[in-house]
Amino acid sequence: MxxxxxxxxxxxxxxxxxxxxxxxxxxxxxxxxxxxxxxxxxxxxxxxxxxxxxxxxxxxxxxxxxxxxxxxxxxxxxxxxxxxxxxxRKSGAVEINHAGLRKVTNLLVNTEGRDMGAVAGEITDIVKTVELPEGMRLQLQGEYGRMNDSFRQLSLGLVLAAVLVYLLQVTLFRSWSGPLVIMSTVPLGFIGVLWMLYLTGTTLNVQSLMGVIFLVGIAVNNGVLLVDFANRSRLNGTSAREAICAAASTRFRPILMTFLATVLALTPMALGTGRGNEANVPLARAVVGGLFSSTFLTLFLVPILYTIIVRKFNAVDPRLAGELGDSTTGPIVS
Structure with a gap:
């Protein structure tokens, strides 16, 4: 009226x-x-x-x-x-909403028993078949929009974390090739994350992405142990192949102990026991799955990459001889 x-x-x-x-x-x-x-x-x-x-x-x-x-x-x-x-008398909306001085019509959708991303994907497919008048557009907002914003921010954080970890290792090792071998362990962790989420029926959400960011800092530890030990061995005249093989066999026990300690500590959280732990379950499962794959694949991939890269690039700066070993160390052998 x-x-x-x-x-x-x-x-x-x-x-x-x-x-x-x-x-x-x-x-x-x-x-x-x-x-x-x-x-x-x-x-x-x-x-x-x-x-x-x-x-x-x-x-x-x-x-x-x-x-x-x-x-x-x-x-x-x-x-x-x-x-x-x-x-x-006039027919029209009881309430008119505006966004940026433009009239908007809100269509609310509730989900139950399904993840938001799958529902939003089906809605997007349906919307693509709808012909809209000129000047009108459809956009998914609300919780789904905030989730996408969080994904973008976390993805940027993941890239930034990887870059900072790599630059930190370059500063410590004084080499570009050695840290490159170490950073190869990070993609190995992604394999385990995807498999763990798939096997447990866990969705890829904000918590699981946070677990991936944590994994960047955890997964490189094994590579650091191997490369650092191999560099010290090469200062004594050992070839790159023998040095990295010795590092894999010598550092296997510390790597295994670190892996077991971390996984056993996160197992209760990954199982979701207790009230209020549901939000942390995806994070723990992502870290545990990433550790499984990165730990065991690191023992095979890092020695191969180290041997190949060191033959082309000298992964050890001779100036580190006084810091990593005795001043009377022998020549560096590739």
């Missing part, structure tokens, strides 16, 4: 179009929605809204509304609302 206010007649009574509409709102609802007045109980400190309203009448008709009294400033006698407005 739309009420068209006769502004000329209303102005003669000292009323604006807003004053007329507000008096109608007060008559149909209460003065609380227009002007909020409240009273505070001095004993209890509670506040109570104070307002006036017409008696409720479920059988109220349009003629009754048009007969509501409207009074202007300085006007002794009120006039009927029907003398100032013209009613007309």
């Amino acid at each position: 739309v009420l068209d206010v006769d502004r000329v007649k209303a102005a003669k009574l000292g009323l604006s179009a807003e004053d007329v509409v507000l008096q109608v709102v007060v008559a149909l609802n209460s003065s609380v929605s227009v002007s909020r007045n409240f009273w505070i109980d001095s004993q209890t400190g509670n506040q109570y809204f104070v307002g006036v309203q017409y008696p409720e009448d479920v059988d109220r008709k349009l003629d009754d509304v048009m007969g509501l009294p409207v009074k202007g400033a300085g006007q002794p006698t009120p006039v009927n609302l029907g003398s100032l407005v013209t009613p007309r």
